[in-house]
Amino acid sequence: MTKIITVAGGKGGTGKTTVAVNLSYLLSKRGKTILVDADVENPCVPATIAGRIVVNRIVEVKGFKPVFDYGKCVKCGLCVEKCPEHSLTMLPSGRIIYFETLCSGCSSCMLVCPANAISEGYRLEGLFRFGRALDTMDVIVGEIVPGNRRSGVLIARLIEENLENFRKYDFVVIDSPPGTFAGVYSTIKHAETILAVTEPTPLGVNDLRKFIKLARKYGKEDINVVVNKYGIPGGSYEEIERIVEELGLRLFKIPYSRIVFDSVVRGVLVVEEYPESDAAKSIERLALALS
Amino acid sequence: MEIVVASGKGGTGKTFVSSNLTYFLRSLGAKVVAVDADAEAPDLLLALGGASENVYSREVYRSRKAVIDHGRCVSCMKCFETCRFNAIELSNGKPVVVEEYCEGCGACSIVCPSNAISFVVKRTGLISCDVSKYGIKVVTADLEVGGRNTGELVYMAKEEAHRIADSEGAKYIVVDAAAGIGCPVISSLAGADILIVVVEPSPQSLKGARRLLEVAESFRTRNLLILNKYDLNPNFSEKVASTLGIEVLGKIPYDYTIVKAYASMTPFLAYSSGGRALKPLVESFRTLYEGVLK
Numbered sequence A: 001m002t003k004i005i006t007v008a009g010g011k012g013g014t015g016k017t018t019v020a021v022n023l024s025y026l027l028s029k030r031g032k033t034i035l036v037d038a039d040v041e042n043p044c045v046p047a048t049i050a051g052r053i054v055v056n057r058i059v060e061v062k063g064f065k066p067v068f069d070y071g072k073c074v075k076c077g078l079c080v081e082k083c084p085e086h087s088l089t090m091l092p093s094g095r096i097i098y099f100e101t102l103c104s105g106c107s108s109c110m111l112v113c114p115a116n117a118i119s120e121g122y123r124l125e126g127l128f129r130f131g132r133a134l135d136t137m138d139v140i141v142g143e144i145v146p147g148n149r150r151s152g153v154l155i156a157r158l159i160e161e162n163l164e165n166f167r168k169y170d171f172v173v174i175d176s177p178p179g180t181f182a183g184v185y186s187t188i189k190h191a192e193t194i195l196a197v198t199e200p201t202p203l204g205v206n207d208l209r210k211f212i213k214l215a216r217k218y219g220k221e222d223i224n225v226v227v228n229k230y231g232i233p234g235g236s237y238e239e240i241e242r243i244v245e246e247l248g249l250r251l252f253k254i255p256y257s258r259i260v261f262d263s264v265v266r267g268v269l270v271v272e273e274y275p276e277s278d279a280a281k282s283i284e285r286l287a288l289a290l291s
Numbered sequence B: 001m002e003i004v005v006a007s008g009k010g011g012t013g014k015t016f017v018s019s020n021l022t023y024f025l026r027s028l029g030a031k032v033v034a035v036d037a038d039a040e041a042p043d044l045l046l047a048l049g050g051a052s053e054n055v056y057s058r059e060v061y062r063s064r065k066a067v068i069d070h071g072r073c074v075s076c077m078k079c080f081e082t083c084r085f086n087a088i089e090l091s092n093g094k095p096v097v098v099e100e101y102c103e104g105c106g107a108c109s110i111v112c113p114s115n116a117i118s119f120v121v122k123r124t125g126l127i128s129c130d131v132s133k134y135g136i137k138v139v140t141a142d143l144e145v146g147g148r149n150t151g152e153l154v155y156m157a158k159e160e161a162h163r164i165a166d167s168e169g170a171k172y173i174v175v176d177a178a179a180g181i182g183c184p185v186i187s188s189l190a191g192a193d194i195l196i197v198v199v200e201p202s203p204q205s206l207k208g209a210r211r212l213l214e215v216a217e218s219f220r221t222r223n224l225l226i227l228n229k230y231d232l233n234p235n236f237s238e239k240v241a242s243t244l245g246i247e248v249l250g251k252i253p254y255d256y257t258i259v260k261a262y263a264s265m266t267p268f269l270a271y272s273s274g275g276r277a278l279k280p281l282v283e284s285f286r287t288l289y290e291g292v293l294k
């Protein structure tokens, strides 16, 4: 049975990738594991393990782009009219101008053209790198081409197009982007277990609330709140306890320590380098509870 | 003048910088409007002490979604084959629209032979304008959970801020951008004059900042760097500064007082009676004001 665990949580920089990497490393000792870096705008898994990934396949993810045959164009203007992104415009001469940065790649223009003047072209939207990480687990890293506005589409493809593949594993750990948009929906859509990583500040709590709202909107029941940097003075601990209790969620704490920050910067795993530390033990407990 | 605070990677201190910069400008007597463009996790108003008055909130309904009339559908699967966004799935041999994935592009309805596909407009989010505890107007974009069209919402919030700034004679607009380099960040950058990149000394943050600057290139913003928590790894901070090669506005040390200020929902500059970060932060803002904004 495959278990899909999504590490998400609303606010950025709370430690999602740290949790995802350490957790998947521990899970890989218990079963066949794949880690999916779905934070395609800024994938941090490679840096967090100092590049200890052997890439064995790179998939270029392509999107549609219209290619115009001006010889065939009858200047009817239908493509301009139907383009939902206003990325086409017609000059007084009747020539069609295409603004690629606005284009979503929906292909409506090609579908409505009565003269077959538009054909299918491609543009690179991003890369999926498949490989093996730390010698213990498989990994997929998604990365969008800078300037592309549709990270949600790329994330949806990363998850949906690899879903079959996921079924070959015992554990699939998805490192989600921050936020609560449709791309985050993709990462939780098929997940049995959600980890909402947060930090004990009013801002962390605020974003946690919005994220839990998203997870519950889609019927997710196994939501686990993971409070990183637990112990910083003046933290919003009561707030978090209240949310967890009210909604009947599970709570895990990762104590604040310099070791965690240093490990992240150096690209080593807390659970591998400092297995005796409190931080490592707290992630062990999390892994145990999830496996 | 529009100043955008962004980072590429989340959690490096964007909201910390933007809330305090806004507060700083305000305490100089300058008029300033703040925009929370992190529509998926908006926190700026909180960081500025919370709302003392809600000026208005406006629901935005702009997200077009396809709807299939199964009474008319002849199960030809053309829509399924045509949709480029995984937004049509098959359920018991019938096509169903996954609303979260639907871009409302209309391609499916063009190919549908039985006119079974129509469109509805769903909630995109909320735009609100509040006066914060410190008398600062904050325009917040708040995306519907699971929503798309974040960039559009950000544009609307910025337009709103410009309208307010014009009518009140405010010279500065400070935009707190989202994490990442995607749609909302691109909308934040469009039309901005100054980009403040906030980094922390980690390879992850460096990479995020590089990707951000790559995106910013086409917008011709003046780019400035704030090295946050620089003392956690001074050598790497130097590396970040030299790799990015943009003007360094300041280096802010790690300071527990910042967390405490957050905990009391007070801008650090209003809270601190002298944390380590106070002086360097004020210095950077002064450099910015004297050298660039004035």
Ligand code: SF4
Pocket (backbone or CB within 6 Å): A064, A065, A066, A082, A083, A084, A085, A086, A087, A088, A102, A103, A104, A105, A106, A107, A108, A109, A110
């Ligand atoms: S593919 Fe879609 S968005 Fe792009 S030009 Fe054609 S109709 Fe417009």
Ligand code: SF4
Pocket (backbone or CB within 6 Å): A068, A072, A073, A074, A075, A076, A077, A078, A079, A080, A096, A109, A112, A113, A114, A115, A116, A117, A118
């Ligand atoms: S729809 Fe085809 S024929 Fe009509 S203007 Fe566009 S490209 Fe030309």
Ligand code: SF4
Pocket (backbone or CB within 6 Å): A106, B065, B066, B082, B083, B084, B085, B087, B088, B097, B101, B102, B103, B104, B105, B106, B107, B108, B109
């Ligand atoms: S409107 Fe576009 S995105 Fe939505 S289902 Fe139809 S083809 Fe897919």
Ligand code: SF4
Pocket (backbone or CB within 6 Å): B068, B072, B073, B074, B075, B076, B077, B078, B079, B080, B095, B108, B111, B112, B113, B114, B115, B116, B117
């Ligand atoms: S294209 Fe129209 S008729 Fe064909 S499956 Fe889709 S909705 Fe049904």
